Amino acid sequence: MTAVLLFGATGDLSRRMLLPSLYGLSVDGLLAADVRIVGTARSALDVAGFRAMAAEALATHVAHGLGDQEKADAFLQQLFYVTLDANDQSGYQRLAEAAGGLEQSISIFLSTAPSLFTATIQGLASAGLTGANVRIGLEKPLGSDLASSMRINDAVAAAFSEKQIFRIDHYLGKETVQNLLALRFANVLFEPLWRSDSIAHVQITVAETVGLEGRTDFYENAGALRDMVQNHMLQLLALVAMEPPSHFTANAVRDEKVKVLDSLRPIDGASAASHCVIGQYGSGAVGGQPVKGYAEELGRASSTETFVALKAHVDNWRWKGVPFYLRTGKRLAARKSEILIAFRSVPHSIFGEDVRGMAPDRLLISLQPEENIQMSLVSKVPGLDRAGIRLRQVALDISAKDAFADSRRRIAYEQLLLDLIEGRQTLFVRRDEVEAQWGFIDSIRRGWAENGMEPKPYTAGTWGPSAAIALIERDGASWND
Numbered sequence: 251m252t253a254v255l256l257f258g259a260t261g262d263l264s265r266r267m268l269l270p271s272l273y274g275l276s277v278d279g280l281l282a283a284d285v286r287i288v289g290t291a292r293s294a295l296d297v298a299g300f301r302a303m304a305a306e307a308l309a310t311h312v313a314h315g316l317g318d319q320e321k322a323d324a325f326l327q328q329l330f331y332v333t334l335d336a337n338d339q340s341g342y343q344r345l346a347e348a349a350g351g352l353e354q355s356i357s358i359f360l361s362t363a364p365s366l367f368t369a370t371i372q373g374l375a376s377a378g379l380t381g382a383n384v385r386i387g388l389e390k391p392l393g394s395d396l397a398s399s400m401r402i403n404d405a406v407a408a409a410f411s412e413k414q415i416f417r418i419d420h421y422l423g424k425e426t427v428q429n430l431l432a433l434r435f436a437n438v439l440f441e442p443l444w445r446s447d448s449i450a451h452v453q454i455t456v457a458e459t460v461g462l463e464g465r466t467d468f469y470e471n472a473g474a475l476r477d478m479v480q481n482h483m484l485q486l487l488a489l490v491a492m493e494p495p496s497h498f499t500a501n502a503v504r505d506e507k508v509k510v511l512d513s514l515r516p517i518d519g520a521s522a523a524s525h526c527v528i529g530q531y532g533s534g535a536v537g538g539q540p541v542k543g544y545a546e547e548l549g550r551a552s553s554t555e556t557f558v559a560l561k562a563h564v565d566n567w568r569w570k571g572v573p574f575y576l577r578t579g580k581r582l583a584a585r586k587s588e589i590l591i592a593f594r595s596v597p598h599s600i601f602g603e604d605v606r607g608m609a610p611d612r613l614l615i616s617l618q619p620e621e622n623i624q625m626s627l628v629s630k631v632p633g634l635d636r637a638g639i640r641l642r643q644v645a646l647d648i649s650a651k652d653a654f655a656d657s658r659r660r661i662a663y664e665q666l667l668l669d670l671i672e673g674r675q676t677l678f679v680r681r682d683e684v685e686a687q688w689g690f691i692d693s694i695r696r697g698w699a700e701n702g703m704e705p706k707p708y709t710a711g712t713w714g715p716s717a718a719i720a721l722i723e724r725d726g727a728s729w730n731d
């Protein structure tokens with residue numbers, strides 16, 4: 251038998267992502283009918299109340315519809331609930347009982363406020379919920395800097411071995427992120443070009459149109475750098491830049507990622523001002539609707555950045571001299587996450603220097619809103635060309651969009667929860683990776699402080715402060731807007 255324990259079960263993440271993901275696994279027969287899913291949170295609910303909440307969450311958030319009502323009803327019967335104050339050590343015993351005892355495989359999903367972390371781990375230990383049969387998935391935020399992240403990692407390590415710990419970065423559950431590895435390592439075409447000889451720069455954009463979404467306190471203390479760059483964007487960078495691992499296994503992949511993270515050139519007091527732009531949105535319009543500025547949403551002035559653009563470098567042989575431009579922000583012009591590989595120009599143009607339509611090749615890997623991989627190549631425009639050849643960039647669609655049109659697009663958490671339940675760690679972040687990520691981020695934040703950098707205002711619904719455009723255009727490139 252198996253049990254899944256969901257901490258924070260009445261929260262937003264659980265309603266929008268976790269319960270719909272577990273349901274997705276259940277309807278596809280990937281979650282056995284005897285798996286007990288035990289939700290826990292502080293809210294005083296009984297099992298019936300939790301099932302009603304879950305039914306509503308599924309009705310609202312399962313994108314493709316509930317499908318068969320019988321299956322939905324059966325899934326709801328697998329749900330149980332225990333009211334628990336994380337600081338009340340006596341409550342964890344009830345949790346162990348609701349899970350159906352300790353003689354089975356147990357997967358815990360923990361998304362808890364950092365202040366409750368140690369108490370929760372102690373409670374789990376006191377109820378016997380830390381044995382070798384238990385795996386623990388940890389949702390961010392796991393600290394707010396290297397020191398606090400190490401404290402959290404130490405607290406978890408006191409009760410669980412690294413093999414039991416599944417640190418979640420939900421970007422790794424996204425289909426296109428995994429497809430990046432297939433593209434790089436299942437094709438012979440790209441690897442010889444995947445280096446500074448052929449690549450001029452890399453751009454990673456994670457642009458959002460949403461604002462604070464009610465997460466005021468959390469976001470005000472985090473900001474875009476810690477909310478998005480520390481985790482999702484550095485993971486994307488590591489996957490783009492890493493050497494081929496010998497196998498698609500947890501340690502082989504993570505060994506290569508951590509080498510990249512360790513090779514990031516620190517951005518510090520000397521380079522922060524020239525390598526970073528930070529911004530904060532003012533009022534504007536997104537999707538034709540007027541929206542408030544950040545400070546107005548917050549109710550007070552703030553120096554938290556809602557936008558950040560960085561120019562990073564990976565100091566190793568492969569990436570010598572190749573800038574990695576990263577940008578992310580809230581209330582930008584469009585929602586899109588993408589990686590752009592900008593190749594160099596051909597060494598010599600046989601068509602002359604000023605032939606129209608000549609442009610360097612580009613590989614665009616789009617994560618959302620559409621999953622898509624596109625290679626832009628230069629092609630001859632059909633025609634008789636008496637006045638000379640005419641060229642134009644055309645997109646070669648190498649995505650699996652149509653080839654796999656019949657397979658359902660899954661939520662990232664479906665993959666991650668299934669891997670947690672079945673014990674595959676490849677798509678989870680190892681401690682040394684998280685700590686290398688924090689080390690890079692802490693240095694940037696110190697650099698901002700040393701330079702007295704404050705976020706520059708930008709109008710909601712635009713691509714961020716104009717200085718972010720200058721950051722890349724200074725180098726003769728431009729963002730893919």
Ligand code: BG6
Pocket residue numbers: 458477478587
């Ligand atoms: C979360 C951040 O980790 O990722 C949020 O805390 C952000 O601020 C979210 O909105 C973005 O995730 P996705 O999958 O919608 O790109």
